[in-house]
Amino acid sequence: MIFAEPVIRPGGDRFVLVQFGDDAAIELNFLALGLKAALTADRTTGVVDTNPSYNSLIVEYDPDLISHDDLLVELRKLCNALGQVDTLVLESRLAYLPTMYLDPWTKEAIESYCEKVKPREFDPDFVVRLNGLKDRRQLVRVHSGTEHWVISVCSLPGLPLLRPLDPRSLLTSPKYDPPRLWTPPNAICTGGMSTSVHTLRVPGGYNLIGRTPVPMWEATQRMPIFKDSVVLLRAADRVKFVPVDLDEYLDVEARVKEGTYQFNVTEYQRFSVGAYRAWAAKQDPLARF
Amino acid sequence: MITVVKPGLETSVQDWPGRIGFWEQGFPPSGPFDSWSFRLANLLVGNQPGDAGLECQFMGPTLRFERDAVIAVTGADMAPTLDGGVLEMWRSHAVKAGQVLALGPARKGARAYIAVAGGIDTPPVLGSRSTFHMAGIGGLDGHAIKAGQTIPVGKGKGTPGRRVKPDARPALGDSRTWQIEAVAGPNDDWVDEAAHERFVSVDWKLQARSNRTGYRLDGPEWTFTERATNKRPEHGEHPSNVLDHGYPVGTVNLCGQTPIILVVDAPSTGGFINPYTVPSGAFWKLAQAKPNDIFRFTRISVAEAHELRRSIDRHCTLDSLE
Incomplete structure (x- = not known):
């Protein structure tokens, strides 16, 4: 549910959190991204950085350039100007990520957890069972059969937080408890109602289902795609996971290493929230493909 | 070189x-x-x-x-x-x-x-x-x-x-107790009055497992409002769980019952509530504290936090040299 008025709360002397609602309705993220785009277009003096999440946008400001009170006035003005969520049209690129589902590297991380922390069901089978899928093949079909929406790039450099746009592809699963001690970089994992691509070898809680050979970021900006930004994705982009086998995975990995890999990111589309919501409302979430 | x-x-x-x-x-x-x-x-x-x-x-x-x-x-x-x-x-x-x-x-x-x-x-x-x-x-x-x-x-x-000049330097004495300023929010409505009262009245001890990412504190249990205990399932099970949201730098991140002050190398988002935030003007004290030091928090307003930071900025000029 969308709040009648966004709730804005302070986070110390340099941040405010703008909340558009209290639940995980994707419309709330669209509004957060709408405000983010409006702040960019408006070039609001003193706004340093913004970071969207499920239902909120955190705004970092420089109090030497804009007072807290003036910032609140500015944010309220821009929120009011957003209008109805269905009128939003967001810049959205589409990135295709070759993905090896059920790959040997995430399998090793799961086995290591079972051995050193505690035994658990193999992650893909766990997700299959909890979501009433037929088998691992259907998991791949359902997960790769939708565009995934980039809610936010957050927590770790370049890490996208993703939600499936097709209601028939929604998968839910609880996170690891206790968390995994390590996750292979570029692992694709799912937890709660989201998917994420791990960008560093760090602990994690999402269920591992695959891995991409394509990097989400490159600090050295060696490959042309990273020329303007060290990270591949930005909020409001879409991701399509394209299943590949081990041979193709290794081939792409080798080309990434050489720096000759051609990224597949298209930029000609814009995302109409109204058109999407009208289409999504007609889908039966239980009609898996 | x-x-x-x-x-x-x-x-x-x-x-x-x-x-x-x-x-x-x-x-x-x-x-x-x-x-x-x-x-x-x-x-x-x-x-x-x-x-x-x-x-x-x-x-x-x-x-x-x-x-x-x-x-x-x-x-x-x-x-x-x-x-x-x-x-x-x-x-x-x-x-x-x-x-x-x-x-x-x-x-x-x-x-x-x-x-x-x-x-x-x-x-x-x-x-x-x-x-x-x-x-x-x-x-x-x-x-x-x-x-x-x-x-x-x-x-x-x-x-x-x-x-x-001596009066332009941060005061590093022998005391192992620090008065740390904190601004309420962004999730101050998730903890109850008793928790707010405890936050500013008890001694919090800095754990050894603290670094430039986070400062873990030992202290009493937190108590919560209805907002935290009776919420939509997507927020998670524990009262301190919330749907992932952005974290302010300096925020007091309540991870279960352990408050972790997220500092200069911290993650940008996560799924725990942040009842208070330490403003940038108090960071030097965090930086100079050692494990087992005691933190006592003082609640200040956003305006006071801005003034605190400006008072430190005024020391960081050539006028402070002799």
């Missing part, structure tokens, strides 16, 4: 204000934890206040200068020596090629800063030379300095013999 003889416990290149504007790509600001001491070190050697220098944590490094230089050491007292003789802190010094600067364990405070005229000249990444070791970017090869490495220094001319 400087050769690392001994690296110290964890010494890294940092600049101020750090890597700003990349929170939306998952990069924290990094930068010097105690930017007050850091900026004064730079001013002493004739640099811009934000030029890159070294942050030394708990146990300082031993460095050999390969060229003549002007240097200053500020922040925690690590009993610095130059070729074995005492080197006065908060003062600029000329050093000759071949001389060795050695810092020991921190006697007062926890983090010392070394500035060199011309600044440390490692390549900037995303507009900053600050080291963010978790991603391996900035500084020297993305990590804390190691023995045998060479640290490049830019061209600069400093004046030896300048001092920071």
